[in-house]
Amino acid sequence: MMTMRKKRFFTIGIFIILMISSIVILDVSLISGSEEAELNFEKESFSPSIPTESGVFRRSEFAMDYENMPENEKLARKLKDYYSNRAYPGAPPTISHPLLSEKGIGAQSCLQCHENGGYVDQFKAYAPVTPHPEMLNCRQCHVAVKTDELFVSTNWTKMSHPDVEDNTALEGSPPVIPHTLQMRENCLACHAGPAAPKEIKVTHALRINCRQCHVPVKDFTTLKIEWDSTDQFFRKPK
Amino acid sequence: MPVKSYLVFPHIGKKKALSDILVDMSWCEILPAENEELIVLVTDTENEKEEEKCLNSLNAIPELDHYTLVSGFEENSKKVN
Amino acid sequence: MNRREFIRKMAAASAITAAATMFPGIVFAEEQTRDLPEGDILWKKSPCRFCGVGCGLKIGLQNGKAVAVKGDPESPVNKGLCCVKGYHSVMALYAKDRLKKPLVRKNGKLVETSMKEALDLVASKMQETIDKHGKNAVSMYGSGQWTIPDGYVASKFMKGAIGTNNLEANARLCMASAVTGFLSSFGMDEPMGCYEDIDHADVFVLWGNNMAEMHPVLFSRMLDQRLQRKNVKIIDLATRTTRTSTAADRSILFKPQTDLAIANAICYEIINNGWVDTGFVKNHCTIKKGKTNIGYGLEDKFAFKDEAQGIDFEEFKEFLKDYKPEDVQELTGVSAKDIKYLAYLYGSPNKKVTSFWCMGMNQHTRGTWINNLVYNIHLLVGKISTPGNSPFSLTGQPSACGTVREVGTLTHKLPHGVVMNEKDRKMAAEIWKVPVENIQPKPSLHTVEMFRALDRGDVRFMWIQVTNPMVTMPKLNRYREGALKEDRFIVVSDVYPTPTTDIADVILPSAMWIEREGMYGNSERRTQHFDQLVDPYGESMSDTWQIIEVARRMGFEKQFPWTYENHIEEIWKEYSLFHKGAKHGMAPLEVLKSEAGAQWPYVNGKSTKWRFHGKYDPACSKGDTYDFYGKPDGKAWIWARPYEPAPEEPDKEYPFLLNTGRVIEHWHTGSMTRRIPVLHQAVPNAYVELHPEDAKKMGVINGGKVKLTSRRGEIELPASINERGKPVRGHVFVPFFDEGLLINELTLDAFCPISKQPDYKKCAIKVEKA
16 A cells, blocks of 8 residues: 555656657657668669560450440441551551640540540541550540641551461460550450441450460461571470 | 460469470470469470370479469461462 | 470460469460461560660571560669650661661762772871871761770771770760769769669659650659659659649749759758768768859860869858848749748658659759759768668660760770879770870860861861761761861761761761670669671671771781681770779670669679678778768868859840750660661641740741751741740740751850850740741
8 A cells, every 4th residue: 555655756756757758769769760762773664565464454344344345247347447547557556536635745645546446426436545544645646637748758667567368376276465565454445335347346245365265476377487486485395 | 297376374472484495495485474373385396105104294393283284286287388 | 396395385374374373473484485477576685775775685597587576574773664765666677768778978979889999098098197187187086876896997097006095985075074974973974873762762863854755764763662662752854844743742943044043942941950971071071162163165275174172061151141941032933832842752761762763963064063063962962882871873875875885985085094094004005005195185075176177177087977966966066077178087887867967977877786796884873785696787887896997008917917707805804804892893795685784883793783881882992881982081072152144145136045955765876776667757847835835925836847947056946835845935946956956056056165065055046936
């Protein structure tokens, strides 16, 4: 049983300890909070991973919607139209419609139609969907066409675009991917929906995991093509 | 004359050893992964007998833990080019 | 390849796909480097032909021609993305009027001749000029689009063999102020940071550069960062509203030339608010002041030499008292609030700030000063040489750094050091195997002076390679007339007919870019190699080999002994000798060939990403802290530089200001890009941007004709109102890519007295409806 005096000392002591500890804890947390985060300099070296699986699954949340999208034979694009505004297969297409405004880098002005597509009455066409909506400086690569004339004519030979015929190993096999995948990892953007060129439109957008069956290999029917030695797929068996 | 592809998993730490063995085996071509303990194996045999021999050799490799078949191609019907 | 092999490949491909589903991020060695072929296309790497970003490309080759382009996914610069010029770059090789054979002007007409005869003529004319008028009557004008070997043999030829310092390059017109800014502030050229700063910075301040159009791939990297990290801010500090302004978080407009005052006002605010990193300033900086009222270079033979005087911090504070934000509001057109906001962004201790600039600050009659001042801001707050904290001077051309600055193709430079320094001359003489007396110890003529000398007759012979001065020289009329005078012999090496080939006496067809082996060096000190990927067109010959052929004809076989097969390799080996050491070591050729380039200093097998801090830079010798080893005391210099007005301010007679620049679709004078159908059809001709109110007052509608007149020339252009860019009232903007609308006939050849770089962004004009 403590005396009154001892009790008082005890209580005051406890309060002092609490005060000191709260000051200490506050200071420690303040100091550690304002410490600059230790910069992890050993940054992971940049490692690309192309072909990559992740791009395939973009737009997969719309898979069901693809089943319900309208089909319009008359307004569907042809594959040659698709390639007509590209300098070579894989080049960024030029802007095939007049623009409302010259200002700005693109971003929302372009994405409002080209992120998800849709019918545009003014041009009587379905807007093609971009496979890379995260790139906002659209006009860095996609430029308008202001004239038909040339400054000087050119000897540029446009290479032929990949064919849709004879793309399968066996009768009824899943066709192979005859084009490079860089910037085109998202299959559904071009192969599904009403803006898809008719020749490459798929019947089964719902299946999502495209690359489970469709692999990126070049067209095997033109057998005279030589593989380049830098292009070895395998180590030769000894 | 099937052409088959497998994912081959070595026992832990045995990827290099397994690669060396498989590279020397008849009918086998390999593609080891860089950052996982995994090897892609493609076998190409002429007939049923060879196929069986190939599988037996695979099963006999101690460094091999397990493998799974991914795809197979049988060229019975010739496609007209 | 037969069917069997094909099936095996398909089988493997399925297995790889299955593996990738199970192990996301799995990597199969060959897969990473294997390029998926298209038809029978072979993909080879190369740096892009165009801007100073230096994107890595993969060029698609088919049947001996370049047919396609991809971004190189393995390049840390652009990570697989390009811009519209890069994607269509290969088309520049194939226009119908490509120069095929050498041409010689006889009685006013151009006559075809053989390469041998043309080179004989060039060598003999050069020798004749030297014999008649002396070594300093011959000159060479090269380019920031020269490859490193091009510049190296030019330097060895002119400075070592012939013995004249009349060697200049068009980078004098784009990067000279950046160079003198670096040298005066740090004693060593080129940025201390790298593009990786973009991945770390919290704030980007763009000083007068339209990055969305001019360094688009870097801008996209910034936009990407802003998507990923919500606190990232982009501030556009500019004299007109551009695409960059619309994409930035804040667009702050200022009056041209007053960037000097703004930078000083920001420093004032930083000091006033106690945001100075006093430890850093005390230990790693000294403060200097230089001369003032330094002139504008308008007179022939204008000479200026700066003088540094040490001052202390109190004097510096006193100097900045003239730049209180409230006091400069009227001058700059920027509110005190905005200046204080910028100061806050720089001064706030937890924000990493990267400043980017290019021509707005470099093509400036006080270009060296404004470069110093932006470094001052970073130095006062200690935000430099660490990831994300970066005053970054961007380069315009693909190899202004690699060739002009690092090889030193300027009148005062040597591959290591300067001609004024005896040790540097001795080193060059030894490596070049020439007598040291050959190398002249005094710089002779910078670009503007060189063209003035051609006009006066002090220079009689000029060899122009890979550039188009008859479109790009300011006050163009004088220099074109000068070049056409009697007894001037002009040799032009180019790929297409241009206004410069129009005044040439001999035209040599050059092999273009991937038609020969070479290297470029980009803004972030990255040297990138490219092989010869296609055969040169017709009889065209690489610029390097043209110089070697002429040098041999003039008796210098000993200095240029290499064979065609080994010359690039040998040149690189010889050149690397100049830069040995931890401060500037260059990577060996094998590394450049196998990787997406390497950054110098390349030490112990690694690129140095950040310089001047011991943690990142092996050349530092002070431990884990800053060491500005470019300066003798290891300290960076803070320069007190005042505001001084532009030489030609608007007045009653010429009330408007003319600004010139570029658009994303066209490169420089358009000689290549206008011949690429996609690019030409996107922007077919030049125009003049007007503010809508000014246009209304004059009765001009969009597309209507407008006449611009300056004290030097006049021009008629279609108006562009509220389109891609919008100038402020009283200003106009004209792109200079159109050789049919030569805007440089109106510009003024005033330059920064320290760097000698002309100011293309301000001259006084009158504007009226045509």
